[in-house]
Amino acid sequence: MKPAADPVLVDALVAMAKERGRGWWEEYRGSLAASFLDLAELEHHATRMRTVQMLHMPGLL
Numbered sequence: 001m002k003p004a005a006d007p008v009l010v011d012a013l014v015a016m017a018k019e020r021g022r023g024w025w026e027e028y029r030g031s032l033a034a035s036f037l038d039l040a041e042l043e044h045h046a047t048r049m050r051t052v053q054m055l056h057m058p059g060l061l
Helices: 007-020 024-028 034-045
Strands: none
Touching: 024 034
């Protein structure tokens, strides 16, 4: 695989890696499940959230 030659892309990737830093969830590492900590980090970095809720109530219609 050829390394990235675009300096703007490389700088953006470095900035993203540095931005990760330590979040509030890091102090709970070891006491909470890793999947929960991953979810907390994803939520922290999210820019948009979509939800879908389905409800089936038989006999109403």
